[in-house]
Amino acid sequence: MNGNWRTWVLIGLGFAVVIAAIYFPVLRRRVKTAAKIPQPSEEQARRELTQAVAQSPSDPVVKAKLFWISNEDESALAPVSIELALSKDPVLRAKQVLNTLLAGPVDSDLRTLPPDAALLAFYLLPDKTAVADFSEALATSTPSGIQSEQMAIDSIARTLEANVPQVKRLKILIHGQELDTLAGHVDLTQIFVVDSKSAPRGAITLDLPTRLALPPAAAALNPNAVKESQR
Amino acid sequence: MFLISSATALLAWSPIFVSSAQAPQQPGSAITTPPYQTIPAPAPQRTGLNIVVLDPAHGGTDPGARGAQGIRESDLVLDLTVQVRRALEAQGFQVLQTRSGNENPSFDDRSTLVNAQRGAVFVTLHISSTGLPGTARVYTAPESAGTVPTGGVLSWDHAQTPYAALSRKFGDAVQGQLAQRFKGSPNNAQIAAIRQLRTTGAPAIAVEICSVSVQDRGDLDRMMPGVADSIARGLAAFRPSYVLPGEAGSHP
Numbered sequence: 001m002n003g004n005w006r007t008w009v010l011i012g013l014g015f016a017v018v019i020a021a022i023y024f025p026v027l028r029r030r031v032k033t034a035a036k037i038p039q040p041s042e043e044q045a046r047r048e049l050t051q052a053v054a055q056s057p058s059d060p061v062v063k064a065k066l067f068w069i070s071n072e073d074e075s076a077l078a079p080v081s082i083e084l085a086l087s088k089d090p091v092l093r094a095k096q097v098l099n100t101l102l103a104g105p106v107d108s109d110l111r112t113l114p115p116d117a118a119l120l121a122f123y124l125l126p127d128k129t130a131v132a133d134f135s136e137a138l139a140t141s142t143p144s145g146i147q148s149e150q151m152a153i154d155s156i157a158r159t160l161e162a163n164v165p166q167v168k169r170l171k172i173l174i175h176g177q178e179l180d181t182l183a184g185h186v187d188l189t190q191i192f193v194v195d196s197k198s199a200p201r202g203a204i205t206l207d208l209p210t211r212l213a214l215p216p217a218a219a220a221l222n223p224n225a226v227k228e229s230q231r
Numbered sequence: 232m233f234l235i236s237s238a239t240a241l242l243a244w245s246p247i248f249v250s251s252a253q254a255p256q257q258p259g260s261a262i263t264t265p266p267y268q269t270i271p272a273p274a275p276q277r278t279g280l281n282i283v284v285l286d287p288a289h290g291g292t293d294p295g296a297r298g299a300q301g302i303r304e305s306d307l308v309l310d311l312t313v314q315v316r317r318a319l320e321a322q323g324f325q326v327l328q329t330r331s332g333n334e335n336p337s338f339d340d341r342s343t344l345v346n347a348q349r350g351a352v353f354v355t356l357h358i359s360s361t362g363l364p365g366t367a368r369v370y371t372a373p374e375s376a377g378t379v380p381t382g383g384v385l386s387w388d389h390a391q392t393p394y395a396a397l398s399r400k401f402g403d404a405v406q407g408q409l410a411q412r413f414k415g416s417p418n419n420a421q422i423a424a425i426r427q428l429r430t431t432g433a434p435a436i437a438v439e440i441c442s443v444s445v446q447d448r449g450d451l452d453r454m455m456p457g458v459a460d461s462i463a464r465g466l467a468a469f470r471p472s473y474v475l476p477g478e479a480g481s482h483p
Contacts, residue, residue: 009291011255061345074361074362074363075362075363075366077370080381143296143360143361144296144297144304144360145296145358145359145360145361145362145439145442146293146357146358146359146368146370146423146425146437146439147359147361147362147368147441148359148360148361148362150421150423152371153424180338180426184288184293185357185423185425185426185427185430185437186293186423186424186425186426187424187425187426190424190428191431192424
């Protein structure tokens with residue numbers, strides 16, 4: 001009885017080893033395949049949720065102009081005409097063109113905005129100032145540099161100018177917050193002029209709360225100046 | 232006490248702090264002739280351009296642009312600053328730096344240094360992430376759509392506003408020199424809303440070299456003497472135009 005029991009245990013163990021030896025390569029192959037499938041990042045998942053802009057079948061198909069990096073000059077932007085169904089509502093229309101701009105051109109080297117950036121919200125104020133709220137990736141993934149940051153802002157402003165004439169000025173927020181700079185250089189505390197006919201592009205308005213032109217240390221020693229700056 | 236008197240002296244000295252007591256009397260105001268002989272008031276003197284504040288961008292925990300070969304913008308701009316400094320001192324300018332080691336002063340700290348000077352210009356130095364390698368670009372702040380204060384105190388947030396036209400002239404002078412040396416560089420300065428320039432109360436430019444994406448850091452090192460010389464030559468060409476806003480004969 002004792003001898004039979006041992007034999008059966010040994011046979012069972014041997015069988016398990018054979019099964020494992022057969023199954024292990026299969027398992028390894030499946031793990032490798034799974035690793036190759038890109039997992040959506042938090043940013044991409046958010047983008048999928050936020051980019052769903054309702055498109056009505058009645059939206060007319062028009063030739064939209066989107067501004068990406070020029071094929072011929074990597075330091076300049078060039079318009080690309082794309083047929084898009086665009087809403088007549090300026091807010092929906094702006095969302096549609098900005099999402100297409102974010103999706104990027106066919107040649108990904110010509111894109112101006114990072115692939116994982118998303119438009120979270122877009123508002124149009126009565127004074128024709130647009131507020132575009134982008135995900136953090138716009139700030140964290142735009143290459144740091146005056147040229148790259150300015151081209152990112154210009155591509156947004158010029159695309160809006162070309163397709164949404166109701167927008168005259170643009171304020172950019174990152175995840176609902178005002179940042180000092182986009183990626184260390186271009187000033188995001190300002191409002192960008194979108195309408196290049198009314199002002200040179202890149203000009204900014206002066207409707208911000210002001211601080212006096214005192215060096216911070218001097219301002220701290222001058223109580224009147226501090227009061228003035230808080231008005 | 233010392234701090235307060237230092238601050239008062241600084242306020243009195245700085246070009247952007249003009250008290251109403253210092254404002255010239257308007258013609259027709261009630262001034263009686265004094266019963267003693269007067270000495271004619273000296274004509275307002277033009278401020279000469281003497282000081283250049285160099286700003287090696289980034290530093291400390293902020294490396295700026297980073298290349299695949301481990302090139303860090305914050306290190307490179309320090310080397311560039313040394314060369315620009317040498318070229319400017321050879322022309323007789325006094326040079327100040329916002330940092331000389333691996334520190335990262337805030338934007339306001341950097342502006343504070345130049346805003347406390349009289350007769351100064353500001354040059355912030357950068358290396359880009361992108362763009363055509365071997366080229367260099369000069370940027371100036373946009374000429375704002377808002378109004379420029381004509382007297383009293385200028386807001387810190389818009390300290391560049393009265394200097395924007397002068398900055399443009401300065402930028403064009405330097406960019407012209409760079410275009411001659413570095414093929415593919417534009418002929419004129421570009422406009423960009425750069426945070427550092429906005430709070431600078433002096434003619435101010437940003438110079439950006441392309442780029443940290445080069446395979447060999449030596450490519451950038453070889454550009455530096457040419458960039459330094461271009462800045463010095465551009466500044467020498469700009470020097471006669473340097474008339475501060477509000478001074479006699481100013482035309483920014």
